[in-house]
Amino acid sequence: MNKNKLTRRDFLKMAGVTSAGLALSACGVDVTKLPDPTVTASITPFPTATQTPIPTPETLASLKDLEFWIDDFVNAHGGTIKVNETNMNARELTNKIRTNPESFTQTKLISSKEYSFLMVNDVPIGIAGGDKKWSESSLRILAELKGIELEFAWAGDDFLRQHNISSEKYVELSKLIGNSFIIGGGVQTQQVFQNFTTQDWQRVIKNWNDIKGQLQSNKVPSGYPYYLDYGKEMIRQVTIASVNENPKMRGLWLMHLGNGLDSIIKGSFSSQELSIILEFIIKSIVLSFPEINRWDATDELVNAYVTEEPDLRFWYQIFGKSPAQTSISDVADLMIVIAQWIKEANQNAEVIITEDAILDFNNAYAPWSINAFNDVLENISSKSQAHLFKGIDCEFNLWVYDGLDIEKMKANLDKWNNWGFHLYGSETMIVTGDTSIQRRTSGILSGKVDPIEQQDLMYKQLFQFYLDAQAPTFGFGELGDMDNWLEMGDDPLYNTAPGIFDVNYRKKSCYFVLAKTLFENL
Numbered sequence: 001m002n003k004n005k006l007t008r009r010d011f012l013k014m015a016g017v018t019s020a021g022l023a024l025s026a027c028g029v030d031v032t033k034l035p036d037p038t039v040t041a042s043i044t045p046f047p048t049a050t051q052t053p054i055p056t057p058e059t060l061a062s063l064k065d066l067e068f069w070i071d072d073f074v075n076a077h078g079g080t081i082k083v084n085e086t087n088m089n090a091r092e093l094t095n096k097i098r099t100n101p102e103s104f105t106q107t108k109l110i111s112s113k114e115y116s117f118l119m120v121n122d123v124p125i126g127i128a129g130g131d132k133k134w135s136e137s138s139l140r141i142l143a144e145l146k147g148i149e150l151e152f153a154w155a156g157d158d159f160l161r162q163h164n165i166s167s168e169k170y171v172e173l174s175k176l177i178g179n180s181f182i183i184g185g186g187v188q189t190q191q192v193f194q195n196f197t198t199q200d201w202q203r204v205i206k207n208w209n210d211i212k213g214q215l216q217s218n219k220v221p222s223g224y225p226y227y228l229d230y231g232k233e234m235i236r237q238v239t240i241a242s243v244n245e246n247p248k249m250r251g252l253w254l255m256h257l258g259n260g261l262d263s264i265i266k267g268s269f270s271s272q273e274l275s276i277i278l279e280f281i282i283k284s285i286v287l288s289f290p291e292i293n294r295w296d297a298t299d300e301l302v303n304a305y306v307t308e309e310p311d312l313r314f315w316y317q318i319f320g321k322s323p324a325q326t327s328i329s330d331v332a333d334l335m336i337v338i339a340q341w342i343k344e345a346n347q348n349a350e351v352i353i354t355e356d357a358i359l360d361f362n363n364a365y366a367p368w369s370i371n372a373f374n375d376v377l378e379n380i381s382s383k384s385q386a387h388l389f390k391g392i393d394c395e396f397n398l399w400v401y402d403g404l405d406i407e408k409m410k411a412n413l414d415k416w417n418n419w420g421f422h423l424y425g426s427e428t429m430i431v432t433g434d435t436s437i438q439r440r441t442s443g444i445l446s447g448k449v450d451p452i453e454q455q456d457l458m459y460k461q462l463f464q465f466y467l468d469a470q471a472p473t474f475g476f477g478e479l480g481d482m483d484n485w486l487e488m489g490d491d492p493l494y495n496t497a498p499g500i501f502d503v504n505y506r507k508k509s510c511y512f513v514l515a516k517t518l519f520e521n522l
Contacts, residue, residue, distance in 0.1 A: 058133075060097055060134065061098045066097065066118075067091075073507075074090040076508055076512055081120075083121060097118070105118060110145055111145075113130075115145075116128040122516055124515055124516070124518075127141060138515075139514055139515055140175065140177055140178045142518040146521055148467065150177050151425055151474065151476065153476070153477055153485075154184075154238060155170070155483045156234055165483055166505065172505075177479075179242050180248035181238035181250075183231065183234050185234055186232070187251040187252070188254070188256065189253060191227060192288070193227070196263050200224060205269070205276055215287070215345070218345070220284055226284070231288070235291050250296070252299055252354070254338060255297065255315070256299045256300060257304040258313055258334075274315070278338075283341055286341075286345035287345050293350065294349065294351075295342050295349055298338060301334065302376055306368045310323035310324075316331075319334075328375045336385045340388065357397065358394055359409045361404075362444060363399075365440075370412070390422075391422040391425070391471070392421055393426065394423070394427075395426070396428040396462065397437040400451045401442075403443075403454070406461055413469060424473060427476065429486070430458050431496040432454075435493060459500075459510045460514070464517055467517070478498075479501060480501025480503075480508075481498070481499045481503045486498065
């Protein structure tokens with residue numbers, strides 16, 4: 001494979017990853033908060049005060065934003081849509097709603113509170129609470145009502161400028177998703193320690209007793225050439241972009257794949273010395289970014305293990321194992337020890353295991369990863385250490401012509417649950433082109449399905465799977481097609497369109513499929 005190819009890892013080194021949390025105000029869009037639920041209150045006017053008339057809330061018949069919401073919805077379905085057996089364009093549907101808004105309105109009791117919804121073809125378009133003020137029923141608001149977070153890859157300002165992506169529009173779309181961010185670029189081992197030399201690592205070992213005391217006191221050891229600026233900048237960006245400047249954050253790639261830094265490899269360190277170095281790495285990063293309270297202990301570690309590439313088995317030397325000697329038990333032990341170090345640096349941290357293709361049963365390349373990952377989880381469970389982990393984050397690099405085998409996914413999840421693990425989240429991309437992300441050109445559904453309809457179906461199936469599992473998050477590999485990393489770099493995969501927003505920053509039909517699925521589960 002071309003080593004200059006832009007991979008998911010390279011993309012996220014330049015970009016962050018955002019988890020759409022669910023604070024309820026917006027920037028750049030009209031939605032500012034979740035509509036107030038219907039309440040009954042008695043008001044006793046002050047007898048001597050001059051009363052200012054309260055404006056009557058806009059109705060759907062007069063609502064200015066209605067035409068924009070409907071235009072988005074109809075555009076996502078090709079410019080016309082059939083409603084009650086009649087094909088309509090956006091203007092015709094808007095006029096129909098204004099003429100007879102009651103026929104498009106549905107009330108729903110959610111947590112003992114009543115909300116009104118503007119519905120078109122069973123899809124929620126708008127929402128109003130007890131104050132009767134209408135706002136767009138974005139995925140963010142619907143997810144808040146359901147109690148699930150939505151995740152997507154957040155691209156940093158540099159990446160947006162480099163690829164001529166409107167930062168203003170990008171942030172507006174992110175507000176439709178949420179307020180929790182996962183930071184990829186700037187907090188990973190390869191970047192934080194990129195300026196370290198072999199001599200710096202030797203100093204760490206020499207001064208370990210003093211350093212360990214500082215780490216135990218939650219202090220980052222001083223006098224070392226950490227590169228923290230980019231990570232701090234990413235945190236600054238998501239803080240500004242977030243609602244009320246109060247984001248949640250999750251960090252990636254404390255341990256990605258299992259390969260070591262050149263400056264460490266050149267040191268020919270012993271097993272004990274490598275263990276010291278790795279503990280220093282994990283704890284220093286966690287302590288350097290206290291704003292981040294969720295961390296991936298490992299990313300794609302099992303996928304790297306099954307390749308049997310020696311370079312990707314470097315860190316197992318801390319157990320005295322050569323690449324050829326490394327076993328499933330060692331993979332489990334590496335996950336365990338990293339999780340323990342994260343907890344020692346931040347006892348309140350949530351620790352996640354992230355892997356690719358571990359539920360993708362129709363992917364011809366996936367069985368090795370699925371089987372090995374299950375073996376690792378079972379091994380961790382046998383050592384009574386599953387409690388260290390908040391859950392499993394699944395990278396879904398899916399293809400419409402593979403489809404999903406939901407029944408096998410459910411059966412496999414049952415195994416995880418029996419071992420003490422839970423489904424945490426996802427990084428979902430569903431490619432619609434003629435070639436899969438793995439460069440396959442033939443799938444079990446090739447020539448049998450419409451790619452857009454199949455993408456909609458797979459998003460619905462996968463999202464429902466997560467809702468049924470009561471997973472705390474569900475996510476996307478990027479915000480939309482405009483920042484699709486698959487089509488960037490020296491070896492691009494074109495015509496993939498895996499996201500929920502198109503290249504013109506417009507909602508796609510799969511966006512509304514997710515909205516409908518959320519509504520059905522409220």
